[in-house]
Amino acid sequence: MPDIPDHPEKSEPAASKEADLLSFKLTGRPIPLDEVSSEFRLMRDCLKKPLTAEVATRICEKSGSHLIKLVSPRVDGDHAVLRFDDPEANRKSSILPSVNAPDIPFCKVVYRPLEVIGHPSLSVVDHILNPDEHSSPVLDAFAEVFGKDILETMRDAFLSEPKTPLKLGAGEFPIIFIPRLGGGDLQITPVSPAPAFMGMKRMIDPYFQKAQPDGPRPPRGRWTRHAVSSKPQNISGAIGGPRIRFLATMPPAMHQGEAELYRYVHGGGFPRWRDDEVSIWVLRYADMLEADTTYNNEDTRAALDRTADRLIRDASEFILDTLEDAKNFAERHRINEESIPEPPSVAQILIRRPWGKDQNYDRARKALTSPHFEDRLRKSRIVQEARA
Incomplete structure (x- = not known):
């Protein structure tokens, strides 16, 4: 569940360095709902170029629930994004951007979780995909600062079907053949959900913690981490740290x-x-x-x-x-x-x-x-x- 800041005092957020304003993570800056527009102005002032409708379209079209570049960084950028929604859920799936480096600062505006006091911490993208009771004033504040055309461009792009990838990079993709109902085989290539990368990283971090003399015993297992890319921003600026492949060896079966x-x-x-x-x-x-x-x-x-x-x-x-x-x-x-x-x-x-x-x-x-x-x-x- 998204974090809900609980700060009763209302104060003007102090201008800070760019890293505190443009981010894919929580910044620790609680914002009163009626001052969200001020926060957007501070974020806008950190951008070296304006956020245009062309840039917004590019960001949206290259955001998805599955990033094919996580399988191979050699995938063409125009064929690197898939977007799937769980048919049994009443919410749209979480998505991440996979854009070129110059567009990452713009992504840090629309994907930054805004810590609105008394409400879940959601980004502009979250408010567009899964609006709640305070989405309207947040999106109105975004349109006030960046323009209504930018907001409408993002709404149209995120709420419509994305482009379908037509080709894959060669080399790293696993290939599985399954039988068709009418005969013959169907070739499929499994791709993991993009948010699963950071979710897996958070899950395995405790296994590498050092044991404290008076603390609980950390979980242990035979894990091997292999960094296969030191520049994950080429895949998604929202993915921090090197890409990791791991080997988990199951313990022997008990008698x-x-x-x-x-x-x-x-x-x-x-x-x-x-x-x-x-x-x-x-x-x-x-x-x-x-x-x-x-x-x-x-x-x-x-x-x-x-x-x-x-x-x-x-x-x-x-x-x-x-x-x-x-x-x-x-x-x-x-x-x-x-x-x-x-x-x-x-x-x-x-x-x-x-x-x-x-x-x-x-x-x-x-x-x-x-x-x-x-x-x-x-x-x-x-x-x-x-x-x-």
Whole structure:
């Protein structure tokens, strides 16, 4: 969302150097709405030549949402601009100029974000393409200083279809062939939106910040920046710094256990206990419980207890080990341990596994909710508390 200056005091903007008046970026000069014309006069006085209808037409015709020169600087200037609007949006797309160097100062007049007090910071181009409630007085002030013919020329050029590029420079353009519906192939060349260049630059800057002793840990990744042009003003004066191509290498894929631990530390489900022997012992315990209803003695009862105790002990150790791993992971990555959810119960740990046939699942669930298993769980907790 555009910046909205909030300065209650009204003061005449002090005349400053040209860089503070002609710019593609915010200048830090809040302006009362009724004094915008004064700001335009200061900007006009910085121009070494007048802004004519011919210049305005040239600026508009060479402004677009996609600049083909970003792919190759050898593109002919008359075939370097595309203008697309999102068909699902109710606003026209942002555009940038791609003009020759002598026209850049004029672009810095019409593309400068005006910081009108109490309103979003918008340029003259923004007010023409996507007018809002304070666009009319701003455009009237522009026409008062530069002429109504200039404003109408810009309106006609920006609100009509731009010229269609008819040729591309050779060498750098990727070519992709896709099948046509009626047969044959269609050749296409992808071109990125012009504002994406500075957007990408702002996005990757934090990855190269130096870590501060008491500050948050900067994001990191394997990034390589390669400057392929030191004169981006030949493409667009609104693009600052060298053009950059980068290589982002994805980190290796996590193993299943690592992924589950990562998800758990960030509030997800508890990792599964992936030991195939557990299913065998749970079903064996279920068989022993069924046999105990018809035949039991001291030896079979002791074996039943030992089997339940083994399942409880091993599951409890898995829970404790996983919690320890989760706390270590959270400490390494500076994650608040309070975000780690409570672990599931022993019975839930034992039942969360593929059982193959539904009847095996039913047998396992019945065994793990049996009075005998509940009794062994209770005695196990009593023993643990006594040892503690």
